[in-house]
Amino acid sequence: MRVIQLALASLLLLCIPAQAMPLASRPSESGPASANWEPVAAQNGESLLHWSVPAGRRGRPERATQAVLLVPLPASDVQARLAGVLKREGFRLQETTAVLLDSQAGFGGRDLAEGDRWWGLYLSHHAEILPEVSDARLDPYWQKGLASGAILPADLEALNQRRVQQLQGSVLRVPAARAAAELRSPQTVWQASLEQRSRSGDQIRSETIRIYDVSRLLGASYTAVTLSREDSYRNPDYNPFKIELCMMGGCGKSARLSYRVVPYASLSRLLAALPADTLVADSPLYWAKPAAAAPLPDYREVPAASAAAVALVGEGFDWGNKNASPSALLVLPDGDLLLAETRRATAADSDSSHVSTVYRHRFSSSGVQSQQLWQIPKESSFRLALARDGRTLWFSARTRETLYMQRYDLQSGEVFSQAMPGDDADWFVWQLDSAQLPRFYDAVPDYQISQWRPEGEPQQLLAKTLRANFSGREGVGKLQPVYGHFTASEWAADDWGLTELDLATGMTMRSIPLPQDVRSSYWTASALAAPDAGWIARPWLRDVIEADGERRRGWGAYIVDTRLGKIRFSAALDQPGNVMPVMARSANGRLLALGQEWDGKFNNRFGLWDVAKGTSPVNLQLPAGIGNGYLRGLAFSPDGRFLYALSDRWLVRWALPAALQDKAQPGNWPAEGWKS
Incomplete structure (x- = not known):
C-alpha cells in the first residue's frame, strides 16, 4: 500500500481568543479497493482513502467513509476554486441555505x-x-x-x-x-453531486461534495469541504421468490447493498485546487482540543499487595458434589461453616425440578465433618443471614415463580417458612435490619423498601424513595441497598455515589458524591458498610487499556468515611478481571476483602486491606493447582482467624496472622456484600 503525503506546507493555527493551538491532518494513505468489501470501486480499479494505523497500535488501515477538508479561505473563494474542477468532472452544482448547528437543516450525518x-x-x-x-x-x-x-x-x-x-x-x-x-443563523451552502450508473444499472456511484462557511465557529475565515461517495449494487444473494422464516426478525435480505468511500482521485483533485495548508480528517472532532486532565483526587489509591509483599497462601478444599451448584456460605460464631448448594432433583427426591441443601461443616485436626441441616425442594439462589442472637438463621429460597423466606433455629432445628406474595423479584434483595428482621428492596420503579412483619401480612411498606424518580437522563441510575449496616439509618448506593434516606418521607437526607466509575453494574457486589468503623465500601469499575490496545476491566472499591463525607482511600485489585461479585468485611470493620473472577487471561484474584491503616498488608494467594472458579461467596469468621472464599469448584481458607485478626463481640458479626 502506497503512503500518500497530503500537502502540508505549514500547520494551520486556529484563531482561538484564549489560546491558539496547532492542528494537523489525520495521517492517511491510499489503498486499492477490496473486491469483498468495496466491489463497485474494485471493479473500476479505484484507489480509496484510508486512515493510517496510529504508531504503536496494531490493526489495518481504516477505510474512510468521509473526508472533511478545512480550508483557510473564505467560502466564496473556495467555491470559485472548485467550481471549474467540479464542472469538468460532470458534477451538478446547487446553492442552498442551511443552518450549521441545526441537524434538521441539511447537515445530517x-x-x-x-x-x-x-x-x-x-x-x-x-x-x-x-x-x-x-x-x-x-x-x-x-x-x-x-x-x-x-x-x-x-x-x-x-x-x-x-x-x-x-x-x-x-x-x-x-x-x-x-x-x-x-x-444558528442561516447561511449559504454549495452542494455538488454526481451520479454514475453502469449500463445494466446494477451499479450506482453517488458522489457528494458540500462547501460551507465555518468562520464563526473558528473565529477566522475558514471553509469546510466534505467529500463522500455512496456505492450501491444488486445483492447477489437476494431472491424475491425465496421465503425466509425469521424468529427474531431482521433476517430478510435487501435487494441492494451499499457502502461509503472516499475516492482518492477525487480527493487529490480537490487538494490540487486548494491551498497547500488545507487540512484533511475524518471529522471536525479530530481537531478538538484534548480535554483538560481531571483534577487529581484527594485520596490515595492502595493496590492489593503484590508478589513482593508477605504471601498468605490459602488452604484449598475441593467441592465434593460435582453435580451441585454452591450458592452461599456463612461462618457461624463457633467457627462452623454453612454451605448452601442446589442440584437437580432425582426421582427419589420430590416433584420439584431442583433440590436445595444446606450443610454444616466443622473443621478439626482429623478433617472436616459434615452434617446436613435441611433440604428443601426449591430451585434456590440462597442468601444466608445470621441474627445478632447467633442462633437464628434467615435465608431465602425461590422457585420459578415464588420466593420463600425461611427462618431456622440453629439450636432447636425448628424451621419456619413463608411464601412471599406476588413476583419473586420483589423480595429477592433483602438484609436484616436493626430489629433483626428482613428488610426488602425493590428497585423498580421507585426503590420501594418494605419490612417483614412477624404476624399478619408478611410485609409493611416503609418508603417509596423519591430519588429513584430521577434515574433517567444523567440521573442517579438504579438504587441499591448498602449491606451490613444493621442500624436504624438507611443508606443506598446509586450512580452518583452514596445517599442517606429518610424512611418516613422517602427524601434524601445526605448525599456523598463519588467519581463516575461507581455506576451500578450487574458484574459487581453492592456497597458494604461497617457502621462501627464509620465507613462504606463502594465498588468501582474502570476500563483498563493494555499496551497492545486491548480493553479489560479493572476493579476496586472506594472506602468512604460516612462521618466526614469523603473518600478515605481507594482499594484497587492489581490486575484486570471479568467481574468482582464478592466482597466482605471483618466484624468490627478493620479489614476489607475483595474477590474477582478470571477473564481468560488473568486468574482469580483476592485482595485484603487494613482499612484503619489504609494498607494492604498481605498478598492473598490461592493454593497451587486449584484452578479458577466462578465466585459464590467471601466471608470472615467471627473469631477473626480466617477468611473464606467459595467458588463453584472449591473452598479456600486463609489463616490470618494474629496481628490482623478482628474478633467479633456477641451480636456484631462480619458482613458480606451481595451482588444485587
Missing part, C-alpha cells in the same frame, strides 16, 4: 449530525462557556428534584463538575447554550 461535530470542536476550544452550557441548576428537571427533596444541592454541584469534564471535546446538543445563538 450517519452517526452524529455534522453540525454537532463542529459544535463539539468549538466547545473544546472555548472552555469558558462550559459552565453555562452544563449548569444543571438551570434545568427545570433538576429544579423539580431539589424541590421534592429527592436530590440535594451537593448532587447538582457534583453533576456540573462531571458535565464540564465530559463536554470538553465532546458533542453537545446546541439549544442548551446561549453562546451558540449567532451560530
Whole structure:
C-alpha cells in the first residue's frame, strides 16, 4: 500500500481568543479497493482513502467513509476554486441555505449530525462557556428534584463538575447554550453531486461534495469541504421468490447493498485546487482540543499487595458434589461453616425440578465433618443471614415463580417458612435490619423498601424513595441497598455515589458524591458498610487499556468515611478481571476483602486491606493447582482467624496472622456484600 503525503506546507493555527493551538491532518494513505468489501470501486480499479494505523497500535488501515477538508479561505473563494474542477468532472452544482448547528437543516450525518461535530470542536476550544452550557441548576428537571427533596444541592454541584469534564471535546446538543445563538443563523451552502450508473444499472456511484462557511465557529475565515461517495449494487444473494422464516426478525435480505468511500482521485483533485495548508480528517472532532486532565483526587489509591509483599497462601478444599451448584456460605460464631448448594432433583427426591441443601461443616485436626441441616425442594439462589442472637438463621429460597423466606433455629432445628406474595423479584434483595428482621428492596420503579412483619401480612411498606424518580437522563441510575449496616439509618448506593434516606418521607437526607466509575453494574457486589468503623465500601469499575490496545476491566472499591463525607482511600485489585461479585468485611470493620473472577487471561484474584491503616498488608494467594472458579461467596469468621472464599469448584481458607485478626463481640458479626 502506497503512503500518500497530503500537502502540508505549514500547520494551520486556529484563531482561538484564549489560546491558539496547532492542528494537523489525520495521517492517511491510499489503498486499492477490496473486491469483498468495496466491489463497485474494485471493479473500476479505484484507489480509496484510508486512515493510517496510529504508531504503536496494531490493526489495518481504516477505510474512510468521509473526508472533511478545512480550508483557510473564505467560502466564496473556495467555491470559485472548485467550481471549474467540479464542472469538468460532470458534477451538478446547487446553492442552498442551511443552518450549521441545526441537524434538521441539511447537515445530517450517519452517526452524529455534522453540525454537532463542529459544535463539539468549538466547545473544546472555548472552555469558558462550559459552565453555562452544563449548569444543571438551570434545568427545570433538576429544579423539580431539589424541590421534592429527592436530590440535594451537593448532587447538582457534583453533576456540573462531571458535565464540564465530559463536554470538553465532546458533542453537545446546541439549544442548551446561549453562546451558540449567532451560530444558528442561516447561511449559504454549495452542494455538488454526481451520479454514475453502469449500463445494466446494477451499479450506482453517488458522489457528494458540500462547501460551507465555518468562520464563526473558528473565529477566522475558514471553509469546510466534505467529500463522500455512496456505492450501491444488486445483492447477489437476494431472491424475491425465496421465503425466509425469521424468529427474531431482521433476517430478510435487501435487494441492494451499499457502502461509503472516499475516492482518492477525487480527493487529490480537490487538494490540487486548494491551498497547500488545507487540512484533511475524518471529522471536525479530530481537531478538538484534548480535554483538560481531571483534577487529581484527594485520596490515595492502595493496590492489593503484590508478589513482593508477605504471601498468605490459602488452604484449598475441593467441592465434593460435582453435580451441585454452591450458592452461599456463612461462618457461624463457633467457627462452623454453612454451605448452601442446589442440584437437580432425582426421582427419589420430590416433584420439584431442583433440590436445595444446606450443610454444616466443622473443621478439626482429623478433617472436616459434615452434617446436613435441611433440604428443601426449591430451585434456590440462597442468601444466608445470621441474627445478632447467633442462633437464628434467615435465608431465602425461590422457585420459578415464588420466593420463600425461611427462618431456622440453629439450636432447636425448628424451621419456619413463608411464601412471599406476588413476583419473586420483589423480595429477592433483602438484609436484616436493626430489629433483626428482613428488610426488602425493590428497585423498580421507585426503590420501594418494605419490612417483614412477624404476624399478619408478611410485609409493611416503609418508603417509596423519591430519588429513584430521577434515574433517567444523567440521573442517579438504579438504587441499591448498602449491606451490613444493621442500624436504624438507611443508606443506598446509586450512580452518583452514596445517599442517606429518610424512611418516613422517602427524601434524601445526605448525599456523598463519588467519581463516575461507581455506576451500578450487574458484574459487581453492592456497597458494604461497617457502621462501627464509620465507613462504606463502594465498588468501582474502570476500563483498563493494555499496551497492545486491548480493553479489560479493572476493579476496586472506594472506602468512604460516612462521618466526614469523603473518600478515605481507594482499594484497587492489581490486575484486570471479568467481574468482582464478592466482597466482605471483618466484624468490627478493620479489614476489607475483595474477590474477582478470571477473564481468560488473568486468574482469580483476592485482595485484603487494613482499612484503619489504609494498607494492604498481605498478598492473598490461592493454593497451587486449584484452578479458577466462578465466585459464590467471601466471608470472615467471627473469631477473626480466617477468611473464606467459595467458588463453584472449591473452598479456600486463609489463616490470618494474629496481628490482623478482628474478633467479633456477641451480636456484631462480619458482613458480606451481595451482588444485587
